Amino acid sequence: MTKEQMLADLDYASQLAKDGANTPLLGGSIGLMWGILLTLILGYQYLILAQKISFPPETLAIAWIAYGVIGGTGSAILGRRIDRMPGANSVNNRVETYVWIMFVGAIVTTAIGSILNMLLGQGDQTVWNTVLVFAFAGQGMAYGIVAKLAKEKILHLASFASFAFSAVVFMMIHDPVIYLIGSIGAVITIILPNLILGAQSKSVTAQHG
Amino acid sequence: MADTEPELNLDAIDDVIHGRLRLGIMAYLSAVNPASFPELLEKTATSNGNLSTHLTKLESAGYVRQEKGYKGKRPQTLVHLTKAGREAWIAYLDAMKALLG
Numbered sequence: 001m002t003k004e005q006m007l008a009d010l011d012y013a014s015q016l017a018k019d020g021a022n023t024p025l026l027g028g029s030i031g032l033m034w035g036i037l038l039t040l041i042l043g044y045q046y047l048i049l050a051q052k053i054s055f056p057p058e059t060l061a062i063a064w065i066a067y068g069v070i071g072g073t074g075s076a077i078l079g080r081r082i083d084r085m086p087g088a089n090s091v092n093n094r095v096e097t098y099v100w101i102m103f104v105g106a107i108v109t110t111a112i113g114s115i116l117n118m119l120l121g122q123g124d125q126t127v128w129n130t131v132l133v134f135a136f137a138g139q140g141m142a143y144g145i146v147a148k149l150a151k152e153k154i155l156h157l158a159s160f161a162s163f164a165f166s167a168v169v170f171m172m173i174h175d176p177v178i179y180l181i182g183s184i185g186a187v188i189t190i191i192l193p194n195l196i197l198g199a200q201s202k203s204v205t206a207q208h209g
Numbered sequence: 210m211a212d213t214e215p216e217l218n219l220d221a222i223d224d225v226i227h228g229r230l231r232l233g234i235m236a237y238l239s240a241v242n243p244a245s246f247p248e249l250l251e252k253t254a255t256s257n258g259n260l261s262t263h264l265t266k267l268e269s270a271g272y273v274r275q276e277k278g279y280k281g282k283r284p285q286t287l288v289h290l291t292k293a294g295r296e297a298w299i300a301y302l303d304a305m306k307a308l309l310g
Contacts (some may be wrong), residue, residue, distance in 0.1 A: 003309065004242055004307070006305075006308075006310070009227075009229050009232055010232075010305065011234040012232070012233055013233050013235070013236035016233045016236045016237040016252055016253070017236040017237065017239055017240050018240075019236075019237065019240075019251075019252060020236075020237050020239075020240030020244075021240040023240075023241065073235065079282075080281070084245075084280065084282070086241075086242055086244075086248045086252070088249060089241050089242055089243055089244060090241045090299035091240070169253075177267060
């Protein structure tokens with residue numbers, strides 16, 4: 001074997017390794033779905049708490065349960081589809097999946113603690129409101145990790161925006177308007193970045209045939 | 210002076226890895242692990258039988274592990290790069306670096 005042949009083989013191997021390493025992030029559809037659900041439910045919560053609509057506040061519990069069920073089912077269905085896509089097990093995609101699973105764990109833990117706090121009669125609505133603060137802060141951290149690994153500028157921006165929303169929501173923690181801010185925040189920090197990533201991913205897939 | 214390039218001394222190079230297709234498989238698995246059989250088929254642009262043959266050779270050396278199972282109702286083969294495979298891959302790259310200067 002000559003040096004030239006060997007270099008050609010290495011070039012082929014290098015191309016395959018790059019193909020794998022540069023697999024686009026595949027979780028965009030799941031993020032987009034959660035972003036839409038979150039925008040709707042936070043908007044609904046704001047309308048009820050600010051008494052802009054006259055639905056009983058008890059419907060909020062049903063709405064949050066529906067949010068969890070629809071989101072969970074949707075994630076399972078979309079996740080199964082993503083698992084079959086080429087590159088689903090690339091380092092970037094595995095880290096992205098794991099970071100968001102841990103994020104959900106953190107938020108569910110905080111939510112359970114808040115509910116128990118209110119049920120045991122120690123806290124009030126403000127305790128529940130803090131979940132939104134943790135959610136934006138945790139989201140900022142999750143985006144930051146994935147952004148650094150995948151070198152996605154849009155996710156860095158989403159990370160900074162999430163931290164900013166966390167601070168604003170915390171600043172206004174006693175005011176129901178935080179749910180309106182949260183709803184807007186979900187559009188800016190979840191829906192928009194995932195739409196942009198989705199478009200990029202389609203373009204990369206089209207280029208690679 | 211000879212017109213053709215001199216042959217390289219490949220004694221230090223791992224024969225199991227050093228075949229164009231096996232090299233490609235190892236390279237892809239170093240970035241995407243595990244990868245499904247159809248995914249490897251698509252990326253390496255080879256035939257079903259050819260891929261199977263080379264995967265068997267890598268598996269015999271302990272460099273990859275083939276996991277046959279089901280995804281829903283469909284049969285699925287996942288190919289994993291083993292710890293020994295990753296070490297052999299790194300050693301191979303080091304040897305190539307030394308060889309090619």
